[in-house]
Amino acid sequence: MNNWIAFTTIFTKEVRRFTRIWPQTLLPPAITTSLYFLIFGTLIGQRIGKIYDATYMEFIVPGVILMSVISHSYANVVSSFYSTKFQKHIEELLVSPIPNWVILAGYVSGGIARGLMVGSVVAGISLFFTDIFPQNLGLALFVALMTSTLFALAGFINAVFADSFDAISIIPNFILTPLSYLGGVFYSVSMLPEIWQKISLLNPILYMINAFRYGLIGVSDVNIQMAFIMTSGFIVVLIIFSLFLLHKGVGIKN
Numbered sequence: 001m002n003n004w005i006a007f008t009t010i011f012t013k014e015v016r017r018f019t020r021i022w023p024q025t026l027l028p029p030a031i032t033t034s035l036y037f038l039i040f041g042t043l044i045g046q047r048i049g050k051i052y053d054a055t056y057m058e059f060i061v062p063g064v065i066l067m068s069v070i071s072h073s074y075a076n077v078v079s080s081f082y083s084t085k086f087q088k089h090i091e092e093l094l095v096s097p098i099p100n101w102v103i104l105a106g107y108v109s110g111g112i113a114r115g116l117m118v119g120s121v122v123a124g125i126s127l128f129f130t131d132i133f134p135q136n137l138g139l140a141l142f143v144a145l146m147t148s149t150l151f152a153l154a155g156f157i158n159a160v161f162a163d164s165f166d167a168i169s170i171i172p173n174f175i176l177t178p179l180s181y182l183g184g185v186f187y188s189v190s191m192l193p194e195i196w197q198k199i200s201l202l203n204p205i206l207y208m209i210n211a212f213r214y215g216l217i218g219v220s221d222v223n224i225q226m227a228f229i230m231t232s233g234f235i236v237v238l239i240i241f242s243l244f245l246l247h248k249g250v251g252i253k254n
Contacts, residue, residue, distance in 0.1 A: 006098045007106050014110020018076055025076075025114065026121055029068050033122045036064050037129040040186055051188050052219040057130045061123075062140075062213035063185030066147060068122045070180055070205070071172065073115030073148040077107050077155035078168045085159070090252055100246040104156065104239070111152030112145070119144055132216055140215030146231045147208045151176075153238035160242075160251045179205045189221040204230055 018025040037057065045056030052059070084090045093103055126132065134140055154171075162168045183205035189197050200206055207227035214220040220227075245251070 002097070003099060003102050006096075006102050007109075010103065010106025011109045011113070014076070014080060014107060015113050017080060017110070018114045025072070026118060029072065029118050030121050030125055033064055033068060033125055036060070037126060041129055051191075052217075054217050054219060055130065058132055058217055059188070059213070059219075060186055061126045061130060061132060062216045063183070063209045065119050065122045065126065066144065066209050066212045067180045067183075067185055069115040069119040069144055069148050070151045070208075071176065072118040073111045074151040074155040074158075074172060074176060076114040077111035077152045078159045078162070078172075080110065081107050081156055081159035082162050082165070082168050085162075085252065086165075094249075094252070100243055104242050104246065107156055108149065108152040111155060112148045115148035115152065116144060119148075134216050135218035136215045138215075140212055143208065143212040143215055143227075143231075146228075146235065147212070150208075150231060150235050150238065153235065153242055156242050157238065157245065160245045163251070179203055182206075183209045184221060185209060204234065207231065 037060075041057035041060055045060075048056045050056070084093075158168060158171050182200065183203055184200070189200050189206065192200060201222070207222050207230050210220040210222045211224050211227035211231075214224055
């Protein structure tokens with residue numbers, strides 16, 4: 001019972017944190033994705049035509065939604081947990097009888113909540129530009145949940161190692177964003193030369209975006225089972241690593 005109270009307290013704090021400043025957390029992605037749909041989907045899409053019997057707008061919508069889920073799940077945890085370290089609130093958690101897994105679950109769940117909420121906003125906006133009837137809604141939601149969990153965990157690890165506010169922006173700017181754009185959001189991997197197709201298959205975000213796209217419009221460039229295996233494997237590894245860092249107090253008990 002005490003663990004449940006601790007978890008709900010951390011989770012509620014995280015949700016209130018990003019909903020209280022919704023003009024900074026929910027409004028910007030709505031504006032940005034509207035521009036994506038308008039410029040890429042409507043204006044450029046008319047010249048590109050269909051991909052896998054889907055209009056270009058239908059093709060990019062899943063990628064844009066999941067890209068928003070990825071970036072905001074990550075951003076919520078990395079900024080929140082680092083702020084907790086910076087403002088010394090982490091000491092209150094360390095002296096309390098809360099297991100490390102409860103702390104991790106609370107922060108990660110907050111990141112998942114923000115990621116899925118932003119994804120829902122983006123999905124709602126997409127309905128103004130195209131009518132997509134999900135081929136497998138359950139699969140799409142499950143992929144979104146797994147992806148959000150994975151990048152919330154990654155954000156937590158980044159926050160643990162970060163020693164300044166500049167450090168929490170390095171990975172999103174130089175790793176996460178490039179991999180997202182090169183993950184097949186705006187194009188099919190089959191459109192690339194063979195050598196670049198092989199290189200693209202090394203990008204894990206490619207598998208997540210295509211699994212989500214398969215759930216929404218029924219097309220994919222990769223094997224869906226491989227996407228689930230890869231994502232699940234990354235989640236398990238990051239959970240174990242995150243709990244190890246908390247146990248050792250890396251970047252926290254300094």
